[in-house]
Amino acid sequence: MIELSAVEKTFEQPGGDRVPALRGVDLTMPAGQFLTVIGSNGSGKSTILNVVAGTYLTDAGTIRIYERDVTRWPEHKRAALLGRVFQDPFKGTCPSMTVAENLRMAELRGKRRGLRVGLDRASLDRYRAGLASLGMRLESRLQASMGTLSGGQRQAVTLLMATITRPNLLLLDEHTAALDPRAAEQIMVVTEHLVRTHSLTTLMVTHSMEQAVRFGDRTIMMHRGMIVADLAGEERRGVTEADLLVRFAELRYTAEMRVTKDLAISR
């Protein structure tokens, strides 16, 4: 189970302006849930992912991953429990190394990296099988340099790397946004396959309403650093992209009123 309680995060702009990105966010995800997060730019949807990953430390509140309080853990320590795929296909892998080397590094996430050449026959077989399961004919590229792969292929390998340790939580940060529609669709199919096969608890931030309702078990919408809508189960079933747009326009309006009122009071 993943629990965020009363999480606050404010960024200071270079000019000195303070921009609240998360305002007392509470979120609980039971094990195995596939949650999609939507929201406009600056709504805090990426920040929520980054505070869980440890890229930023929270100003207040606690974050627990499977009973462990990770609130003050540095990013690299939390990585042992997580799998991550970034929006930028260049960010998740090392271009100068081979696909196999990249997978080996991911497999050792949270483990000791010793003075031993880890790429042996057994591990190569394991990676070949993993790549084959993606259905993108990447198994023949095991010894290719990562830099020679296309954006979609890189994201597929990054997904395999993120899930290879069966992490407690998979974090997907708009991971199809930089791809062309065909590659994006292919990556979503791979994502769905990996998440369901390994029953991974998953938090996917997306800019696409269509993806948000089509995939996952639950959808939340962020606005101005708050969760303004939370759809799951019966309520979520049958909801279309158009429904969401209308619904969220209303919610956004009421949230806007609330923020304005808060600001008025605090002044």
Added chain:
Amino acid sequence: MHNSRFVAVPLAASLALLANCGGGQHTGRPIIGVVQISSLVALDEAREGFYKALADSGFVRDVTVTFLERNAQGDIPTLSLIMHDFLQQGVTHVATISSVATQTAMKVITDRPIIFGAVANPYVIAAGTSPTSHRPNITGASIPLPVDSALAVAVSAFPKAIVWGTLFDPADPFAEHYLGVVKRKAEQLGIRFVSVACTSPQDIATGVQALRAQGVDGIMQVPSIMIGGGFPSLIKQARELGMPVVASNTGYVGTPLALGASFYDNGYVQGLLMIRVLRGENVANIPFSVSANPQMVVDLGAAADFNLTIPPGIIARASSVIPIKRDTPGVASTKTPPRAANRDASPWEFWLAALVLGLAFAALAWGVYIASRVLRFPDITPDGSFPLGAAVAAALITSGVDPLLATLAAFFAGMVAGYVTGLLHTRLRVTELLAGILVMTALYSVNLHVMGRSNISLLDRATLATRLHTIASATANWSNDISFGAVFLVLTLVMGCGFTWFLRTDFGTAMRAAGDNPAMIIAQGVDRRGMVELALALANGLVAFSGALIAQYQGFADVTMGVGTLVAGMAAVILGETLKPKRWRLGATIAMVAVGAIVFRGLIAVALRIGLSPVDLKLATAAFVLATLALPNIDLGRRWRRNPS
């Protein structure tokens, strides 16, 4: 805005406190500001001579006289600051060591006496127009360097040597002058005189080879502060090739025959002049003096090492003769068995010397490769960690430690230096360049502390190659360079294989990724900061290792030998990458970086060998490196034209 005032008040207070500490507490006692441009052996000796003269006349440090000793450590602008500091501190007299220090002093200090020393020609720097007609507040002792008489003595002492030559540092302000004097004398004597450019102590051994290759039989070295610091290297190489060496300064250990003055004596005369001023004489009335008459020193032990006989006529004329000494017991003597004098010049020996140097520089190239290519960290530390390795190895070897242990200790010392650079960057958030600059700067002082002086000679000391050489020179008649080459080749191969294996391990892979993609490696659970620190430690360990090898090969460690290290390392890395076929992987890249180091040394050797005007040496080196880098691209261009696709 409000904050700045709170900071400013205590800052101003502490500055005022500091200023108070500095001045006004030495009333009554003369305060002599002693300033030298850098820590070169010659200048250090001059300073000691100066102190000795004062001590001999009863001026006791901190009792009857206060010394403020300053050293600009090679940075000329710092000299001006030192002079202004002298004024602030209320010095009463200034003693300048070297021409540049004197020039700066004259500019800043006009109202109190300046006594100069270690100046070759006071008229060139406009201190005066004749010994008696000079600026009112300045006098001093210039150092006599009769290079023309030195050549005449050289020719009569070693009549078998027909062609004479010298190494020449184009950056030395007086080298040109001396070279002109000695060439005129050579013309008069009807002998050929050859000069070969040498711009860094590392190039001395190759330079001597180049002289030999141009048919030079004997070396009459003109005065040069830089080459003076690397004199052991010159002696070692000349001895190996059976070329007699005559120096135009005295005081270089291992020189069979020298005619000139020692910087120590010059400092002593400078001290005597200072005493006259301290006792109340007017500076304006003290003429410039030339320190001591030129001394002719014959070192019979050194001559024996060269397998040379000094004619009795010369010995009779010598002002001092150093007899053959027995080797001090306990100190490992590793003198090369004397070889037949004036062996035929064989060109391959010249290229071998360049190759041996290249092998010693391979570790440097790998160090720079780790920082700049693997970690993508612009690390400047090598300019300090390279001489650190040399200093540590030299200091340990002279205190009797086994050369192999000393070399390993140098490696670890370099690792510490690199680790500190890493810490400054990762924990204190100092930018990459600044972190390197800070550590490199601090290491200059550290290196002086490690050595205890600016230069340690390793001539005739045990080195990594000694054990092999004592056997090989007796059984297979190997030259010194072959022994060094064999040892360096083995070391380079072992290190290269170990290094490649390390980068392939799980740990090494993570290190490579830390430079390649920081975001990714953190997401894979690696503490990137720790990785940066370790990688920099490894990089500078390799650089220091290289420094230790070079010190042993060239026969000395010098505090200034770090200049240009990073440039040489980068050149080797880039050459290696250019020469490497595109599809090659890690192990081959590492091998090619080592080849790059050898090629770079080779290109310098070519520039030396073709006998251009010495001033053009660096230009030629740059042109060769450029040509090597451009070659693959030119080739590519042709291929494109042939198969348009």
